[in-house]
Amino acid sequence: MLYDVLKAAHIVAVIVWFGGTLVAALVLAFGAGEALRKFHEFDRRITTPAMALVWALGLTMAVWFGWFASAWLIAKLVFVVVLSGIHGMVSGRLRRAAAAGGELPALDLRLILPAMLACLCAIALLVVLKPF
C-alpha cells in the first residue's frame, strides 16, 4: 500500500517536472519579457522542487524495495540523469534570460524536444516492461 502511494506521488511529480521543463523550453524559444520572468518563477517554485521530489521518491522506493539489483533501473537512471541535465540547462538559460530581460538568443528546440521525448519513452518502456 505504502509502495503504491509512493509510486503515485512519484508519477505525479514526474508529470509536473516534465511538463514544466517542456513549457520552460517553449517559453525560451518563443517567449519574451514578462513571460520569461513568470516562467522562471514557475520553474523555481514548482518544476525544480518536482524534480527533487522525483529523485527523492524514486531513490526511496529503489533503496527500500531493493530495485538497485535490477539492471533496468540502472538503465532508467541514465535517462533520468540526461533529462535532469536538460532541465538544468533549460532552467539556467531561463534564469539568465529573465535577468537579462530576454536579451539572450532563443533556444534551439530541434535537439532538446526530441531528446526529452526519447528519454521519456525509454523511461516508460523500461519501467513498464522491466526487460532485464
Place this chain on the structure above:
Amino acid sequence: MPGRTLRRLAIAEAATLIALLFVAVPLKHLAGLPESTRLMGALHGLIFLAFCWAVVRARAEGLLNGKDMVRLVVGACIPFGGIVNERWLRSRAMG
C-alpha cells in the same frame, strides 16, 4: 542570488560524503549495521545529483565554463573536496 544554491549544495555534498565515509562505513564494518551505508549512500547520491544539476544550471546561466564544471564535479568526488569547492565558489564572488 546567483551561485548561492551551488555553494550550499557543495557544502551539503561534502558533509554527506564525509558522513558516509567516516560514520556510515565504520558503522557497517565495525558495528555490523549495513543499513547505515544503504541510507547514507542514498542520501549522498541524492545530494550529489542535486549538486551536479546545479553545476549544469550554473553553466547554462553563464556563471561557469567547461573547465570550472570539471573542477567542481571532480572535487565533489574527493572527501573534503566539496569544502574546497565552496571556498573556490565564494572566492569567485558568485554571491
